[in-house]
Amino acid sequence: xxxRATSPLLTPYSSGSLSLPNRLVMAPMxxxxxxxxxxxxxxxxxxxxxxxxxxxxxxxxxxxxxxGQSDWRLPGLETAAHVAGWRAVTDAVxxxxxxxxxxxxxxxxxxxxxxxxxGDVPAGPSAVPVPxxxxxxxxxxxxxxxxxxxxxxxxxxxxxxxxAARNALRAGFDGxxxxxxxxxxxxxxxxxxxxxxxxxxxCDKTRFAVELVTAVAEAVxxxxxxxxxxxxxPQFGMAERAPAPVYRALLDALNPLGLxxxxxxxxxxxxxxxxLRPRWRGTLIGNVGENHExxxxxQGERVLTQGYADLxxxxxxxxxxxxxxxxxxxxxxxxxxxxxxRLYTHGAEGYTDYPTLEEERASQLTxxxxx
Numbered sequence: 001x002x003x004r005a006t007s008p009l010l011t012p013y014s015s016g017s018l019s020l021p022n023r024l025v026m027a028p029m030x031x032x033x034x035x036x037x038x039x040x041x042x043x044x045x046x047x048x049x050x051x052x053x054x055x056x057x058x059x060x061x062x063x064x065x066x067x068g069q070s071d072w073r074l075p076g077l078e079t080a081a082h083v084a085g086w087r088a089v090t091d092a093v094x095x096x097x098x099x100x101x102x103x104x105x106x107x108x109x110x111x112x113x114x115x116x117x118x119g120d121v122p123a124g125p126s127a128v129p130v131p132x133x134x135x136x137x138x139x140x141x142x143x144x145x146x147x148x149x150x151x152x153x154x155x156x157x158x159x160x161x162x163x164a165a166r167n168a169l170r171a172g173f174d175g176x177x178x179x180x181x182x183x184x185x186x187x188x189x190x191x192x193x194x195x196x197x198x199x200x201x202x203c204d205k206t207r208f209a210v211e212l213v214t215a216v217a218e219a220v221x222x223x224x225x226x227x228x229x230x231x232x233x234p235q236f237g238m239a240e241r242a243p244a245p246v247y248r249a250l251l252d253a254l255n256p257l258g259l260x261x262x263x264x265x266x267x268x269x270x271x272x273x274x275x276l277r278p279r280w281r282g283t284l285i286g287n288v289g290e291n292h293e294x295x296x297x298x299q300g301e302r303v304l305t306q307g308y309a310d311l312x313x314x315x316x317x318x319x320x321x322x323x324x325x326x327x328x329x330x331x332x333x334x335x336x337x338x339x340x341x342r343l344y345t346h347g348a349e350g351y352t353d354y355p356t357l358e359e360e361r362a363s364q365l366t367x368x369x370x371x
């Protein structure tokens with residue numbers, strides 16, 4: 001039976017600004033629980049506070065400015081109302097003894113005029129649309145051809161991230177994670193088929209990421225900044241012919257900054273954790289569930305014991321199990337199905353109504369006694 005003394009997932013971790021009671025990280029997951037203006041709904045505070053036993057919580061993707069909004073009713077970190085809304089979240093998490101980072105997610109080419117407060121066509125590294133229909137606030141639509149970003153657009157996007165990172169600290173977040181993965185703006189600059197530029201940002205596909213991370217690190221402190229990457233991830237039509245040299249060069253450039261962590265997803269075609277762990281000098285969060293079945297306790301423990309990461313991020317297991325660390329401590333079940341019908345709705349159902357193991361057992365006992 002797993003317990004706190006034997007499971008590596010439940011051992012404390014400390015490095016730099018990170019002082020964590022366990023090695024379980026809640027991965028960022030979009031849930032659409034925001035007002036139309038991007039202010040998080042009150043129920044968001046309940047959701048994250050319920051999961052505050054995680055070593056570290058990372059929020060869903062938050063747009064740094066409406067210029068980077070990819071979907072309707074995603075949260076933002078641009079306005080005073082956004083900061084106040086997130087302050088309620090961070091206060092609730094800290095009252096439960098938790099730690100929480102805000103993930104900044106600029107959509108780049110992702111988005112549609114019918115899903116953006118500005119009502120405009122999104123911009124990306126090159127004029128390459130997302131394949132297939134996209135979700136909009138009133139259904140689905142064909143993806144627009146994005147506008148190719150100018151150099152001024154690129155500088156503005158970096159400035160937007162810096163401003164949002166500062167807002168995150170004003171909102172009480174313990175740090176910030178830049179979303180450089182899963183087809184969003186930074187990943188679009190790194191990938192072959194979404195970056196067709198012939199300028200400095202195309203000839204060196206790592207340039208945008210390095211400039212962005214450096215600027216945000218200078219603004220809020222490298223020890224309060226993480227970066228998420230997903231080398232070779234094909235989601236939303238992304239293509240990277242040879243990710244290894246690109247990401248090795250990126251890590252070599254970022255290592256001297258002394259970031260709080262690198263958050264890295266593995267890939268079937270390119271074993272990023274095995275290849276890049278030896279090249280990264282700081283804390284590494286490993287994720288092995290992207291594009292796979294939900295990560296099990298055994299898989300997470302294996303990542304740690306094999307030395308591929310210092311921490312392990314769990315997504316779907318944290319959605320359905322707010323008490324995931326406690327469940328792992330007693331070898332409890334972590335296979336509850338997700339309420340898919342309410343996954344992307346806007347209320348508490350399918351969001352904050354998943355029971356803890358203690359509540360499950362009490363319910364089963366009540367049912368047995370009444371039967």
